Amino acid sequence: MLFFQGPYNKDVNEFVAQKLQESSTIDSDKYLYYILLASALFFCISFSMTLYMVIRRFQKNKTKATDDLLIEKYQNFLSNMLILPVDNAFLGIKKTNETEFRLSPEDVTNKHSRKILLQEIYELKKALSGSQESQLTNYFFGLGLQAEVFKMIKSRNLEKKMQAMKMIHSFNIIECQELANQYIHSPNRDLAILAIQNRIKFENSINVLYEIKVKLNDWECHKILFTVRSMNIPMAETNILIQELNTGNINLERLSIGFVKKEKNLVLTPVTIKTTA
Amino acid sequence: MFSTVISYLVSFFEYGVFFYCMFVLSSYVIISLLSTREVLKYTKRKSILEHDSLISSPYQPSISIIAPAYNESVTIVDNIRSLLSIHYSALQIIIVNDGSKDETLKMAIDNYDLYLTDEVYPTTIKAKPIRGVYRSRKKAFTKLIVVDKENGGKADAINVGTNVCTTEYFACIDVDCILDQDAFLRLVEPILKGGKKKIGAVGGIVWLTNDADIKSGKVIKIRAPKSYIARIQVVEYFRAFLLGRPAWASQNALLLISGAFGIFDRETVLAVGGYNHATVGEDMELVMRMHKYYRENNIDYEIAYIPDPLCWTEAPSDYEVLGKQRNRWTRGTIECLKFHKDMFMNPTYGVLGYVSYPYWLIAEWLAPFIEAGGLLFFIIIAVLGFANWPFFFALLLLVYTFSTCISIYAILIQEVTFAKYESVSDLLKLVKTALLEPINYHPKTVMWSIKGNYDHFTGNNKGWGEMTRKGFKTES
Numbered sequence: 001m002l003f004f005q006g007p008y009n010k011d012v013n014e015f016v017a018q019k020l021q022e023s024s025t026i027d028s029d030k031y032l033y034y035i036l037l038a039s040a041l042f043f044c045i046s047f048s049m050t051l052y053m054v055i056r057r058f059q060k061n062k063t064k065a066t067d068d069l070l071i072e073k074y075q076n077f078l079s080n081m082l083i084l085p086v087d088n089a090f091l092g093i094k095k096t097n098e099t100e101f102r103l104s105p106e107d108v109t110n111k112h113s114r115k116i117l118l119q120e121i122y123e124l125k126k127a128l129s130g131s132q133e134s135q136l137t138n139y140f141f142g143l144g145l146q147a148e149v150f151k152m153i154k155s156r157n158l159e160k161k162m163q164a165m166k167m168i169h170s171f172n173i174i175e176c177q178e179l180a181n182q183y184i185h186s187p188n189r190d191l192a193i194l195a196i197q198n199r200i201k202f203e204n205s206i207n208v209l210y211e212i213k214v215k216l217n218d219w220e221c222h223k224i225l226f227t228v229r230s231m232n233i234p235m236a237e238t239n240i241l242i243q244e245l246n247t248g249n250i251n252l253e254r255l256s257i258g259f260v261k262k263e264k265n266l267v268l269t270p271v272t273i274k275t276t277a
Numbered sequence: 278m279f280s281t282v283i284s285y286l287v288s289f290f291e292y293g294v295f296f297y298c299m300f301v302l303s304s305y306v307i308i309s310l311l312s313t314r315e316v317l318k319y320t321k322r323k324s325i326l327e328h329d330s331l332i333s334s335p336y337q338p339s340i341s342i343i344a345p346a347y348n349e350s351v352t353i354v355d356n357i358r359s360l361l362s363i364h365y366s367a368l369q370i371i372i373v374n375d376g377s378k379d380e381t382l383k384m385a386i387d388n389y390d391l392y393l394t395d396e397v398y399p400t401t402i403k404a405k406p407i408r409g410v411y412r413s414r415k416k417a418f419t420k421l422i423v424v425d426k427e428n429g430g431k432a433d434a435i436n437v438g439t440n441v442c443t444t445e446y447f448a449c450i451d452v453d454c455i456l457d458q459d460a461f462l463r464l465v466e467p468i469l470k471g472g473k474k475k476i477g478a479v480g481g482i483v484w485l486t487n488d489a490d491i492k493s494g495k496v497i498k499i500r501a502p503k504s505y506i507a508r509i510q511v512v513e514y515f516r517a518f519l520l521g522r523p524a525w526a527s528q529n530a531l532l533l534i535s536g537a538f539g540i541f542d543r544e545t546v547l548a549v550g551g552y553n554h555a556t557v558g559e560d561m562e563l564v565m566r567m568h569k570y571y572r573e574n575n576i577d578y579e580i581a582y583i584p585d586p587l588c589w590t591e592a593p594s595d596y597e598v599l600g601k602q603r604n605r606w607t608r609g610t611i612e613c614l615k616f617h618k619d620m621f622m623n624p625t626y627g628v629l630g631y632v633s634y635p636y637w638l639i640a641e642w643l644a645p646f647i648e649a650g651g652l653l654f655f656i657i658i659a660v661l662g663f664a665n666w667p668f669f670f671a672l673l674l675l676v677y678t679f680s681t682c683i684s685i686y687a688i689l690i691q692e693v694t695f696a697k698y699e700s701v702s703d704l705l706k707l708v709k710t711a712l713l714e715p716i717n718y719h720p721k722t723v724m725w726s727i728k729g730n731y732d733h734f735t736g737n738n739k740g741w742g743e744m745t746r747k748g749f750k751t752e753s
Contacts, residue, residue, distance in 0.1 A: 031668075032667060032668060032671055035668075035671040035672060035674075035675050036671055036674070038675055038678075038679075039671070039674040039675045039677075039678045039679075040678075042675070042678035042679050042681075042682040043678045043682075045682050045686075046678065046681055046682045046685045049682075049685050049686060049688075049689045050685060050705075050708050052689070053688065053689055053692050053704050053708075054701055054704060054705070056692065056693075057692065057699075057700075057701045057704055058701060060696070061699070061700075061701070158321060159321055159324060159325065162324075162325040163324075163325060166325065166327075190322060190325065190326070194325075215472065217469060217470045217471065217472040218336045218468070218469040218470070218471075218472075219336070219466065219469035219470045220470075221336060222330070222331065222334045222336040222469060223330075225334070225335075225336075226330045226333075226334065
């Protein structure tokens with residue numbers, strides 16, 4: 001293979017011969033070494049990636065099997081707990097010779113099991129209402145799972161933090177509220193919206209919306225409306241927001257005027273409404 | 278004179294091919310890294326976004342699904358049922374019967390209790406005449422509209438659907454695709470978050486389902502396909518959808534939203550004149566025209582992309598069909614690049630003109646010629662006895678290890694994000710495929726591309742070519 005152009009002479013044969021000579025000196029020099037080095041590097045990267053994938057998948061499949069069993073156990077236990085009459089067993093923890101759907105002490109003390117249990121309680125609560133929801137909430141606090149949520153919200157991992165925010169919202173965890181409120185002005189918009197939703201629910205009021213200094217997009221408006229709709233906020237207070245959001249007319253401009261002002265008795269000025277089909 | 282030509286030719290291959298390789302390799306690295314950032318960012322967000330709540334939201338942008346149907350009497354009833362089951366409230370389903378010669382229309386009328394309406398729609402985009410618009414008497418099917426029109430091809434059918442639909446966005450999907458039930462709830466996220474910015478179109482990942490378990494129109498379990506050809510395409514799709522498009526979308530320079538699945542802003546599509554019949558790459562051509570329209574009119578816009586597998590389809594599983602598909606893709610690319618050649622290095626189009634268009638031109642269109650030319654040049658040198666074999670093998674090794682490295686990286690990104698392949702053996706099969714691909718598959722793609730160029734420039738093959746598929750394996 002020829003690589004580098006040398007000074008061209010009259011005869012093409014001479015030229016090719018010269019190139020050949022140049023090339024023959026190249027293969028022993030550093031270029032060949034660099035090419036081989038780069039190839040070796042790519043090979044090592046490929047091998048490491050494959051190894052990482054395989055090990056990761058082995059571990060994941062291994063933990064998935066045990067986690068699936070735990071999830072099934074917890075789901076059975078929680079559904080039974082909500083359906084069957086309450087007895088005197090403290091927090092459903094199994095005593096010796098008791099039925100299968102009881103939890104073992106390890107289930108509520110082991111860090112990993114606790115996390116799964118917390119997640120299952122949270123998932124189940126989303127589908128419940130009324131007395132069963134209250135019963136599940138009581139169980140959550142009875143196990144002290146709010147401490148786990150507290151750890152999650154203090155975590156540096158954004159995913160954990162967001163998950164904690166949703167749990168605070170769902171279970172109304174007062175201990176974490178102050179910490180959650182700090183994120184209302186977070187540059188991460190998803191986190192900020194979760195914090196706002198929490199505060200609306202905690203205060204049972206939409207006053208927090210007047211503290212927001214950024215324009216909200218449709219996604220964020222939807223989230224706020226979703227929270228407000230699911231709550232028992234006094235009608236007089238929510239009317240402004242509901243009228244703005246609930247008409248099906250998306251009107252960010254008018255909404256954002258509301259958000260930048262801090263006065264509570266806000267008079268909104270009508271602007272052109274963008275209609276949706 | 279002859280010697281001078283030879284001299285320049287040698288120089289061209291020495292420097293030209295070398296710098297071209299460096300350009301392609303470095304651009305792959307940059308694009309892959311940018312894409313990784315976007316995909317990881319999305320998957321982190323995905324777990325906490327709770328799109329389900331959108332179902333009851335008044336903020337949902339309204340969407341029409343336009344599904345062209347031609348001679349599909351066997352599948353039309355099931356396809357409509359599948360579309361009706363999609364989780365989205367503000368949804369309209371428009372089936373465009375493109376002058377089918379079989380009983381497609383009759384099957385739809387009988388099964389969905391349709392009646393002929395006297396509705397008249399404007400022909401904002403020129404298309405073949407509508408013979409009738411049907412709606413259902415049953416309240417459960419109020420979302421459904423069936424349009425019967427004269428035959429005019431897929432692009433024409435979508436244009437008619439665009440004229441008929443009254444929603445903000447429309448989606449065109451291939452009828453042989455399976456959509457994730459929450460696909461639209463996820464796809465509208467960029468629209469809701471866009472604020473004042475006009476979101477012209479949103480695309481998502483199209484994933485392959487060969488040998489997957491499918492139950493009630495839902496993908497249950499994904500496996501590495503048994504067929505080597507299908508497996509290669511899985512790796513190719515990983516590279517394209519996980520390591521390519523997210524990067525372009527992050528720079529608002531995405532030139533292609535897959536024809537199989539994407540949503541488009543109806544207003545803009547009407548303004549730019551709908552799908553172009555004159556190309557087989559009509560999906561890419563439309564996106565390019567939309568880009569031009571927004572940029573020429575100074576509209577703040579985005580062509581967005583969700584790196585989420587929302588649409589599932591079957592890959593061709595024999596070389597003949599695959600070759601036809603790649604031939605068509607090549608012709609489509611050439612046609613689009615030719616139609617919009619004014620974009621090249623044009624400051625009006627910003628990053629599209631300076632980066633995206635030249636990249637498609639150099640790394641997509643010219644690549645097979647440069648590869649084949651380089652190979653030919655080497656053969657001549659080797660025959661003449663001038664080849665420097667140590668360098669040849671070293672460079673071959675470099676290109677091979679790099680390309681396999683990129684493919685394995687794409688598999689890794691899939692594993693750390695969506696992890697659709699649950700068994701270790703599936704992952705190893707994909708890695709094995711990635712190792713073999715440059716040896717026994719890549720030369721074929723080069724050949725198909727060159728054939729596509731030949732067909733384009735000689736006008737040899739203008740159609741789509743017939744696509745045959747084996748069909749999804751379903752569990753009852």
